[in-house]
Amino acid sequence: MATHGGTKAIIAALTANAGIAVTKFVAFALTGSSAMLAEGVHSVADSGNQLLLLLGGRRARRLPDEEHPFGYGRARYFYAFVVSIVLFTLGGLFALYEAWHKFSDPHPIDAWHWVPIAVLLAAIVMEGFSLRTAVRESNLVRGKQSWVGFIRTSRSPELPVVLLEDIGALLGLVFALFGVGMTLGTGDGRWDAIGSAAIGVLLVVIAVILAAETKSMLLGESATPRDVAAVRAALVGEGVESVIHLRTLHLGPDELLVAAKLAVPAAASAADVAEAIDAAEVRVRAALPITCVIYLEPDLRHTRV
Template sequence: MSANGGTRAIVAALLANVGIAVTKFVAFLLTGSSSMLAESIHSVADSGNQGLLLLGGKRAKRAATPEHPFGYGRERYIYAFIVSIVLFSLGGLFALYEAYHKWSDPHGISSWQWVPVTVLVAAIGMESFSFRTAIKESNHIRGNQSWVRFIRRAKAPELPVVLLEDFGALVGLVFALFGVGMTLMTGNGEWDAVGTGMIGVLLVVIAIVLAIETKSLLLGEGAEASDLAAIERAVTDGPEVERIIHMKTLYLGPEELMVAAKIGVPPCENAHELARGINAVEARIRAAVPIARVIYLEPDVYSVAADRAGSGAAADTAVPQPQDVSGEAAGQSGS
């Protein structure tokens, strides 16, 4: 759902931004407005960014190799991080430079005065369509989360990136309309420079937010609290496991979660019985959290004394002591 929805949102944004970029650039050539030039570069950068997101999604589908045994799912995070860099440098810094240049040599819009306003109003309409598509696709997976939490916690980077880009584009168009409108009313080109500077600051802020969020995904994030609780319940719901000694989770990609846990098991008569129990636990985990596709379970015998000493388990312990499952182990070292 999230991958298909992300692709639809990206394609809608790409089509809108290509059309908008062309009309804005024509308007700049006719009027010489710095706000129109900044918005043209902004739309070109956004179009390139959507191309990068599509490329990242395609490359992430490659099969695992001996060199990359967990596959390429996290490559989507890399391309999302590149998007933030492009938006910061090509979009934000260029707009700030153009604002400084226009402020140093201000001039009004003396010809084709109706063109920039018409283009900006049309662009707001096209960008609103793209933004609406991103909102609609995000609502399929957002649930009852706030928009801020969704952007901060979403594991698939495409929808948050498109949402922020489209939001920034709409606000930037309003800023450009302000700068152009004030320039037309007053004949003072400094207003055009002010609108351009506002666009630059906006793009830099959005780029920084994107960089922070995608950096966290690149470093590696664990399962959400709700998924973590579901995994813990799945592990301990049957007689095969007495408790979780410690557990770690890691997203290998937006739709693939790795679960690694050391579990305290009761005494077994033979290895076949132990293997059947572990297989049953893995099946319950996958049923509870379908994206948990890579699971490693290490069976051990839990020991209170070893737990207090910091290891949590000891193979030569006589009788395991049952305790409440909290999902957090007192000892975090593995054997």
């Protein structure tokens, strides 16, 4: 299931985007601004994306069965990948199309001049609240990592997705505010089109980043270097001389598959080996905060001449 912090960030983003979408569409209906329409569709796409992340967390909670013996934890990765597709098509490509359409037939904002400015400023405040929630929840698990490192190495997709969406939303609002402000100041509707185009390019870039990161998760990522080191250290103990080789794979954000071949003493009895393997499993589970599926194979380390 989604982590508590991830769920809290998703709900905060969903609440903000749903309210913002309504006000943006009202502003578009009153002014005809293409930037407002692009931003309205952007907020609808973001709201749908948050619903997808919540659905992914729910689907991931299903118990293992005969067809999926390791469970459904990767459902969270799949729905995060769908989010990138929605952001690319419904958000980015639509904004680029609207920019092209407005550039072909530019027209100024003739009425309700204050509406888009007021809506965009209010939206910036609401998106800022959503981003603040995502940053606060991310800081609880980020540790000393940089933000780029956190997004690239996090095995839980919800917080990085919400972070990128919120950052994209805030930048998109700034672009829309620039386009609308320049259109109101100059009477040239092409500035509105430029604002829409900037929003479209921004969303396409974010969607590509999300797709690349979630694709890697779907293909199967190992544990983080820190967790691999912790597992390797925990495996060695009484009855286990060293780790011959170790493989890890995330079955989901909160579940890790550990497979290792361990060097045991040549003179050890079968009972001693079994006891050493059981103890190694206990040490690994104590070393990591997530669920582990562990397969350990005892062997002898052969010295090659």
